[in-house]
Amino acid sequence: MNSTEQGFLMRVTHLFARGAAVALLATLAACSGGGAATTVNQQATPPTDTAQAYTGPPPANADVQAFKINLWQNIRASNRCGACHHEGGQSPQFARSDDVNLAYQAALPLVNLTRPDQSLMVLKVGGGHNCWVADPSACASTLLVWIQAWIGAGSASSTSIQLTAPVDQAAGGGKQYPADPTAFESTVYPLLKQYCVGCHTSSSASAQQPYFASANPAEAYAAAQSKMNLSQPNQSRFYERLATEFHHCWPTSGSGGAPDCPGSAAAMLAAITAFANGIPVTPIDPSLVISRALTLQQGTIAEGGNRYEANLVAKYMFQTGQGSTAYDTSGVTPAADLALSGNVTWAGGWGITLAAGGKAQAPTSASAKIATMLQASGEYSIEAWVAPANVTQANAYIVSYSGSNTTRDATLGQDVTQYEGFARSSVTDTNGNPPLITATNGGAAGE
Numbered sequence: 480m481n482s483t484e485q486g487f488l489m490r491v492t493h494l495f496a497r498g499a500a501v502a503l504l505a506t507l508a509a510c511s512g513g514g515a516a517t518t519v520n521q522q523a524t525p526p527t528d529t530a531q532a533y534t535g536p537p538p539a540n541a542d543v544q545a546f547k548i549n550l551w552q553n554i555r556a557s558n559r560c561g562a563c564h565h566e567g568g569q570s571p572q573f574a575r576s577d578d579v580n581l582a583y584q585a586a587l588p589l590v591n592l593t594r595p596d597q598s599l600m601v602l603k604v605g606g607g608h609n610c611w612v613a614d615p616s617a618c619a620s621t622l623l624v625w626i627q628a629w630i631g632a633g634s635a636s637s638t639s640i641q642l643t644a645p646v647d648q649a650a651g652g653g654k655q656y657p658a659d660p661t662a663f664e665s666t667v668y669p670l671l672k673q674y675c676v677g678c679h680t681s682s683s684a685s686a687q688q689p690y691f692a693s694a695n696p697a698e699a700y701a702a703a704q705s706k707m708n709l710s711q712p713n714q715s716r717f718y719e720r721l722a723t724e725f726h727h728c729w730p731t732s733g734s735g736g737a738p739d740c741p742g743s744a745a746a747m748l749a750a751i752t753a754f755a756n757g758i759p760v761t762p763i764d765p766s767l768v769i770s771r772a773l774t775l776q777q778g779t780i781a782e783g784g785n786r787y788e789a790n791l792v793a794k795y796m797f798q799t800g801q802g803s804t805a806y807d808t809s810g811v812t813p814a815a816d817l818a819l820s821g822n823v824t825w826a827g828g829w830g831i832t833l834a835a836g837g838k839a840q841a842p843t844s845a846s847a848k849i850a851t852m853l854q855a856s857g858e859y860s861i862e863a864w865v866a867p868a869n870v871t872q873a874n875a876y877i878v879s880y881s882g883s884n885t886t887r888d889a890t891l892g893q894d895v896t897q898y899e900g901f902a903r904s905s906v907t908d909t910n911g912n913p914p915l916i917t918a919t920n921g922g923a924a925g926e
């Protein structure tokens with residue numbers, strides 16, 4: 480990479496950098512018409528460090544040292560937490576500059592080592608407490624990165640799914656509805672027929688499905704089965720509707736004519752329990768090999784993908800949802816925040832949508848960190864989560880680290896049904912030509 484070219488231009492939703500280099504990443508970017516032309520950035524004045532040099536006692540051990548370089552020196556400045564949580568200032572004094580060991584002691588209770596994202600520090604700032612940029616979620620994400628780096632979780636993916644063990648229970652105990660409705664007719668059905676018939680039958684003036692109060696017991700029985708739970712009668716919808724949702728309870732003997740939900744619910748539960756008790760447990764075929772049991776509701780939906788997040792240099796989550804800044808929450812200073820301009824709108828579920836002329840671009844002063852770190856390692860990777868708006872646009876640039884339209888260090892783009900990757904090196908021209916191109920039959924519709 481050539482350091483004379485800076486200016487981090489990006490035209491996607493989700494951008495992040497990693498691998499001792501840049502990595503950009505976009506979710507849900509609908510790029511159409513090729514985005515904006517590449518423009519050369521103005522040089523901005525570099526941010527000034529408002530923290531004084533540290534002259535206090537050295538870190539007492541390796542963990543204090545890790546705290547010092549990963550978290551403390553990022554937050555102790557007088558324009559960060561150090562404005563208040565300094566020595567002699569607001570307690571807890573985790574950002575004190577006189578003694579890093581005392582700052583460390585004050586910081587420990589504010590950090591959750593097993594669930595760093597649940598750290599008081601992260602939650603407090605995420606909740607709107609003195610974020611140094613406009614969006615508290617950006618500060619919370621950045622603090623989390625620093626805390627993870629300190630406690631040694633930094634190399635692990637911070638977006639991995641947290642698995643929770645389900646209740647340990649044996650299989651078996653299953654009951655099946657008998658084909659014959661007779662038992663239902665003498666237990667639950669009388670209550671339904673008496674108190675729910677005003678609506679839950681097809682002949683009612685205000686007919687309401689399911690028709691479990693039908694005059695035809697077979698029809699009622701079929702409709703009632705999914706509203707009862709034979710192994711746990713108190714989980715039956717018939718019972719819950721009365722007990723907790725106060726859905727058309729009826730008056731009972733002691734209620735003086737007023738609807739009595741506890742009384743109705745108890746009567747319904749007794750009827751369902753009597754019905755269930757009369758049904759034998761269906762034994763499991765002993766020739767089967769069985770595992771422990773899990774019900775559908777106990778299954779947890781694992782959401783979100785994992786991501787390898789070690790050595791990120793720039794990372795954009797697009798969580799802010801409004802305004803004209805997409806924050807860099809990599810935790811690597813300076814933050815190369817992207818300014819949104821032109822035809823860019825926020826998309827739900829963390830993303831931006833880019834149409835012709837729209838772009839998200841970081842200033843040269845901040846994005847220079849990318850060139851510096853890339854050159855140190857000689858390696859980089861770019862990750863972008865994107866969805867193209869169409870498969871007809873050509874030269875639609877998704878992510879680019881470039882100086883102009885003809886000088887590109889790295890560019891990821893879409894050309895009709897193909898993705899192309901320009902990576903400038905000794906065997907390409909200054910624009911990164913020839914690019915690496917995906918196979919045509921793969922298409923550009925996926926990620």
Ligand code: HEC
Binds near residue numbers: 554560603604
């Ligand atoms: C303008 C002054 C100010 C700044 C700047 C500031 N804080 Fe605070 N902080 C306070 C005050 C005042 C309290 C006590 C009242 C409260 O809990 O809100 C506090 C309380 C806290 C607490 C709660 C401690 C506890 O035990 O409940 C945490 C955590 C915290 N701050 C974290 C931070 C972090 C992290 C930063 C930097 C991003 C920061 N604060 C910046 C003033 C500040």
Ligand code: HEC
Binds near residue numbers: 674675678687728
């Ligand atoms: C005055 C009309 C009316 C009466 C009487 C009535 N319901 Fe309903 N019921 C509704 C309506 C409307 C819905 C659909 C909207 C809803 O779920 O609340 C419904 C839906 C239901 C459902 C299906 C939805 C679910 O959450 O599972 C159940 C079960 C139910 N009622 C139970 C009863 C029982 C038991 C009785 C008699 C004790 C009863 N209802 C009496 C109007 C009535």
